[in-house]
Amino acid sequence: MPAWLTFVDNTDGTANLVGIPDFGGAPSYSFTVTATNGIAPDATQTFILFVDNPPPAIISADNTTFVIGTFTSFTVRTSPPVPSATVSFTGTLPSGINFTPNGDGTATIDGTALAGSAGSFPINITASNGTLPDATQLFTITVQDAPPVLEAPAITSADSTTFTMGTAGTFTITATGSPTPTLELAGAQPAWLSFVDNTDGTATISGTPDSGSDLSYDFIITARNGVSPVATQDFTLRVTPTPATAALVNVSTRLLVQTGSKVGIGGFIITGPDPKKVLIRGIGPTLTNFGIANALQDPVLELHDGTGAVLTSNDDWKVPQQAAIEATALAPPDDRESAILLSLQPGNYTVIQSGKNGTIGVGLIEVYDVDVLSASQLSNISTRGLVQSGNNVMIGGFVVSGASGSINLVVRALGPTLTSFGVANALGDPTLQLYDGNGTVIASNNNWKDSQQTEIHNSGRQPPNDLESAIAVTASPGHYTAIVRGNNGGTGIALVEVYQVSGF
Template sequence: MKKFVFARVLLCTLLTAGVAPLAARAAAGDLYDGGLNALAIYKFNSAGTRTVFKSGTYIDWLAFDSKGNLFAAAPSDNVIVKITPTGVQTNFATGITPAGIAFDAVGNLFAINTAGAGSIVKYTPSGTMTTFVSSLGGGAPTGLAFDSNGTLYVSFSGNNTMGSGSIAKFAPNGTKSPVASGLFLPAGLTVDGANNLYVADVGSGSIFRFTPTGTKTTFTSGLNGPRSLAFDTNWVLYAGEFGSHDIVKFPGGVKTAFSHDDTFIGGLAFEPPTAQLANISTRASVQTGQRVTIAGFIVTGTDAKPVLVRGLGPTLGQPPFNIAGVLQDPTLDLHDTASSIMMNDDWQSAANHNQIPANLQPPDSRESAILITLQPGNYTAIMAGKNGTTGIGLVEVYDM
């Protein structure tokens, strides 16, 4: 995933500056469950009421990206599916027998491939796959979870006997270290805000907690086959009890009923709060020489990002703005850290101007626009007046 981390605007005479409203979905917080042999993904509201979100596929482990897209492991079909918030389902990855899946901090999806001795593969947001760990050496790898430092934890269920299960961790460079051994069918993993690791130990009926230094305590015991775990936004832990078809929660550490149903509980995941910066903009008095308007922005992540930069002037003089002294013919010059990479004077002169969405095409033909795909990095957009003219102008940067 790419996003604008922040925007800095260097202006000589700043009239107004601001960030446009966030394009956000409705409040999140619903819990999702991979329904396994029920061939459904279930959705639970805060009261525990269950509805069917999607049906027709054997789904187990789940993970959400930061934009609210749900990714689901479908081992019977050898795919990982992607489901948009509106329910549109596509195959995101094929040729994999997936178990646990988890996103890192920059939006890459990591997945266990249980084929052979097991491996961990990594997918960029666009679906490009690389191998993170080529062989896990068997041991029935099952669950995945990241902490805030980028450490990836993996559960190994073992050979279905008491004491054969274990937990390992992988540094961002792939270096493996042991965390715990002697467990009984460890499966689902999750991490709290203090980077404590929680492990659902199916065979012992317990949830164990490990500090970042590896100290183990029992969070709770006496559960009926706890297999999957998830934290809500208030750091309340939820657990799926495979043996009794229950989902329970632990506000303040106290076991509380949440939902009881007639199907096995698969992977759990909460829909995250999602808000994406749609655009940044600033209005300024555009002068000449060192007093032109310079807007800086940063594209983060690992993949290229389509961006639209607009330079407006004449539009500001029209209703509903009715600003006096506007810049009559703005030009744009986009720079990376080394040099100018694209310029525009009159947006319709650009070779790709017809690719600009209709609702984002500048209203006046004298205004400028640059539609470009940028690699992660630092950029500045310089707005000036053609032939040294001056006036009030507006610079905007849109995440496309």
């Protein structure tokens, strides 16, 4: 056996072959496996272990700059080191610049750019090592008339972030400076944590905290580019434990936000003895990346308590809580989106999402539990809004987290009942579909008495009107989505709700 391979007899009729192949090792290994139990004959098997080399990757930056009249050199680097990749390119180089494969997984771009060659020159670099797919990179060579202005490095990203135990997390460190700085992370890293300098002025911290993780890790980030002074930052990575048992930790609803009575109205309930820290987000522009053409371009949030009093509001999330929100690792992707981070006493709360200056579009209201160790919990979420067709149906999502167990939920879609609260254009006959994290429909309902009548009635959360929909579900940890539509294409204002209940 190669040195990297271990054979373990599990003493239960099974055995394991375990190991990480070395780069450049043999493509296959042949063994004879023998099973004995004192009864003749022994069993034997010729076993072949095949080792596939990983495909190549280009790990150097995707750009470089030359100054006319000054010799400059840049090295294209690839991985893995063995077998080394063959590096080639297609495209047009600036006058005086050469591209030379070195035969060792690298290539050199060097030379002295000639007068009159200023401009931008995109080329396509390809690396191949016999394992598909080949690596490709769009690389830009910039030729300038004068040297770039030197600028000392500065780290511009937040000085802390939060990962959740058992869940993959990622954080991007950003830095400025000319030339582009390199980034380093100093400090005791847990085995599950990865740090990668992306060689473009950013670096990525990623990993999945395990059950033995500390609640926080302190590091020093350093940015260097040869210009003084070097930039440093004290950085803290916090780890949020996974609840020991299943709990509702995130709820969200996507809907068409209009004006007047047709704004997005979300409600949630905190139950238990202690305050609960939550992050409330109003998302809009980001939805464009997911194919929503009419996304709300500048959402505004307003939070009310159970008496109707306004507790706080927010337009753009970076004002005034940028650092605190970034530390949760749940900052909205777009600066125009809204977020509120605060600790709330147990009680009922209402979030109103509207468009700035009366604008309309599809928006997303979200509530995150960022304090899962609190004895209190999110026990209900509801959102009222206009249900239309196509992308403008109402979509509610929720996340159940926990190391084990499950929770009982009732998901409801109300329409006719809203009429008694002065809503003139209530959805006359809502339908409800519930999906799991794989996009599979796990339950659907039109009129709540059609199925699960006994379970829903026993929960105490039966809809007031027979035309309204409800689903009782025992949910294990995972992601879930509820979609509310109008039966036979009907439209109108509806309410989607998720209740945590003690049983059915």
